[in-house]
Amino acid sequence: FVNGNLFFSDEEQVMALTGGCLLVGRNKASCTDRKGLTVAVEQAKLDLDPWDNYIKRQEGDEGIPAVVTQMSGKIDRVYYSKVDMADVDVIFDRQKDGSWEGKVDGERIKGDVGFKLDSSSRWVNMRLEKLIWNEAVEKQTTTEPTLDPVDFPSLDVAIENLVFHKMNLGRLTLIGEATDYEWELQLLKLDRPEMRLKANGRWRGRNNNQTSSFDVDFTSTDMLATLIALDLNLDFESKIFRTTGNVSWKGAPYDYRLGILNGNLEIHSDRGRLSGVEVGAGRLLGVFNIDSLRRRLQLDFSDLSKEGFAFDSIDADVSINQGIADISKLIVSGPSATIKLEGQLGLVKENVDMKMSILPALGGNLAIAGYVLGGPAGGVATYLASKAIKNQIEKSTNYQYTISGSWGNPLVKKIQTTNASDDTENSVDDTAPGG
Numbered sequence: 372f373v374n375g376n377l378f379f380s381d382e383e384q385v386m387a388l389t390g391g392c393l394l395v396g397r398n399k400a401s402c403t404d405r406k407g408l409t410v411a412v413e414q415a416k417l418d419l420d421p422w423d424n425y426i427k428r429q430e431g432d433e434g435i436p437a438v439v440t441q442m443s444g445k446i447d448r449v450y451y452s453k454v455d456m457a458d459v460d461v462i463f464d465r466q467k468d469g470s471w472e473g474k475v476d477g478e479r480i481k482g483d484v485g486f487k488l489d490s491s492s493r494w495v496n497m498r499l500e501k502l503i504w505n506e507a508v509e510k511q512t513t514t515e516p517t518l519d520p521v522d523f524p525s526l527d528v529a530i531e532n533l534v535f536h537k538m539n540l541g542r543l544t545l546i547g548e549a550t551d552y553e554w555e556l557q558l559l560k561l562d563r564p565e566m567r568l569k570a571n572g573r574w575r576g577r578n579n580n581q582t583s584s585f586d587v588d589f590t591s592t593d594m595l596a597t598l599i600a601l602d603l604n605l606d607f608e609s610k611i612f613r614t615t616g617n618v619s620w621k622g623a624p625y626d627y628r629l630g631i632l633n634g635n636l637e638i639h640s641d642r643g644r645l646s647g648v649e650v651g652a653g654r655l656l657g658v659f660n661i662d663s664l665r666r667r668l669q670l671d672f673s674d675l676s677k678e679g680f681a682f683d684s685i686d687a688d689v690s691i692n693q694g695i696a697d698i699s700k701l702i703v704s705g706p707s708a709t710i711k712l713e714g715q716l717g718l719v720k721e722n723v724d725m726k727m728s729i730l731p732a733l734g735g736n737l738a739i740a741g742y743v744l745g746g747p748a749g750g751v752a753t754y755l756a757s758k759a760i761k762n763q764i765e766k767s768t769n770y771q772y773t774i775s776g777s778w779g780n781p782l783v784k785k786i787q788t789t790n791a792s793d794d795t796e797n798s799v800d801d802t803a804p805g806g
Contacts, residue, residue, distance in 0.1 A: 377408070388438050396445075407440030407465070417444070419451040440465045442473075449477075455505055456480055479503035486524070493524035493549070502543075503534040518623065520554035520574040520581065533561075539600040541566065556585065556624075563600060565593035572617075574624055583627070584619035587636075594643065609643030609685075618691070629718045630694040640685040645703075681705055694719045707731065714774070721778040726786075728771045 375393035379386050390406060396413030435442075443462040448455060456479050463473030463484075470487035482499030525548035533543045541563035547556040554574040561568040572585030591597040594609040618634035620627055682705040690697045696716040703710040714725025776782040 390438065390440075408436075408438045409441040409443070410439055411442075412444040412446065414444075415447045417446045417449050419449065435465075435471075437469075442471075475499075479505070482530075488524060493522070495524050495526055495528075497526075497528040497530065499528075499530040501532045501534075502530050505536060519577050520623075521549050521552065523549055523554045523574070525549060537602040539563075539602075541600075559585075563597070566591045566597045566600070581622055582619060583622065583624045584617065586617050587615065589614040594640070607643065607645050609640045611641035612639070612643075614638045616689075632691055632694050632718065634691045636687075636689045636691070638685065638687040638689065641683070643682055643685075645680045645682065680710075681707070691718070698725070712774075716778075723774055723776065723778060723781055725774045726771065727774055727783075728769055730769050 373393065373395050375391060377391040377393070378389050380389045381387075388408065390408050392409045392411070394411045394413065396411075441462070441464050444459070446456075446459045446461075448457055449459045450456075456477055459475065459477035459480065461473060461475050463471045465471055468487075469489065470485060470492075472483070472485040475482060475484055480499065480502050482497065482501070484499075485496040487494055526545055528543065528545040530543040533540045540561050542561070544558060544560040544562075545556075546558045547554060549555075552575070556570065556572045556574070559568075559570040566589075568587065568589045570585045570587045572583065574581065574583045576582055589612075591612045592610060594607055594612045597612075598605050598607060614636055616634060616636035618632060618636075620631040620633060622631065680703070682703050684704045685702070687701040688699050689701075690699070694717070696718055698713055698716065701712040703712075709730045711728045711730070712725050714723070716723055716725075771786050773784050773786055774781050775784075
């Protein structure tokens with residue numbers, strides 16, 4: 372339903388549109404005396420993708436016709452690029468330089484937006500109070516034309532509260548611009564009270580031969596709070612957690628998916644605890660059978676069994692190729708044991724093929740007992756004696772396992788035990804599902 376009033380001039384015997392108003396939707400248009408043409412849309416549902424694709428296919432497009440001076444809309448549900456926005460009100464006014472400035476107010480988005488998308492200049496500025504980004508449930512698949520990096524608009528975006536697929540990401544800052552041969556991400560920053568992610572990189576290529584590559588730096592001073600904010604069910608505590616490295620994939624930045632991901636990451640964590648791991652890849656750090664280890668070694672493993680595994684540090688080197696993570700080193704050092712893992716994780720198939728060794732931490736308690744029984748001198752002597760045999764003791768209690776199968780139910784099998792006193796138990800089938 373379209374209605375309105377249009378005004379024309381016939382100067383020099385040529386009829387030209389000079390102004391008026393058009394309304395698409397449920398109500399009747401009411402024109403004002405403002406100059407130019409105002410266009411308003413009032414719809415229960417609006418899918419912007421077909422219009423966006425049409426504009427992208429136009430060659431030499433000079434943007435919105437100059438006669439249009441204001442655009443507004445009241446939409447119950449807006450779909451754009453697989454995103455569903457509810458109850459959106461927008462109003463934009465043309466500026467003297469041909470750009471547009473306006474406000475967006477909706478249930479999931481609120482703030483100021485400016486843009487200019489003609490052949491001479493392409494940019495988008497946003498200052499939003501909030502953005503809740505969810506994929507639409509009722510979304511038809513469309514074939515989108517390939518957009519070259521040099522044609523992508525420059526971006527200057529600040530969002531105070533960004534929620535992306537139920538992940539509370541905090542404040543977003545994003546700055547990037549097109550050059551003669553690429554689109555450069557100068558800064559992407561996510562800030563929460565306990566977390567910061569920074570990234571920069573490049574999007575290069577043309578047509579179907581494009582690549583995106585980024586350097587990343589992630590830090591958290593309260594990893595448990597960060598995981599809760601990211602809607603991840605993993606009970607992992609750490610007061611210092613950092614990941615640095617680079618990631619890349621074939622295609623545009625918005626083409627990202629795990630199956631095409633490549634990169635190298637270094638991970639470090641200090642002073643934390645891992646417990647209550649029941650889902651996903653995090654379950655892999657809880658697969659060793661603590662009760663079995665405690666029976667074999669007759670030691671106090673309360674740090675592992677009562678309140679999770681307390682660790683002093685975690686260090687890992689990970690390389691990723693087409694969605695398969697190759698872990699050359701993952702060392703978890705704690706007061707009760709040191710755990711070493713190496714192998715592969717399938718990020719798409721969610722499977723695992725790794726080796727794990729567990730080295731219980733021995734020594735230390737003897738020195739305390741010596742101090743109690745013989746004073747400082749006894750404590751020092753006992754400490755030195757314990758250090759002298761510590762390496763031999765530890766070598767005799769190194770348990771090794773294979774981990775295979777799915778993330779949800781990994782199979783853990785003991786492959787070697789060098790403890791001579793454990794020969795009887797070595798003959799027992801130790802194969803068991805993780806947990």
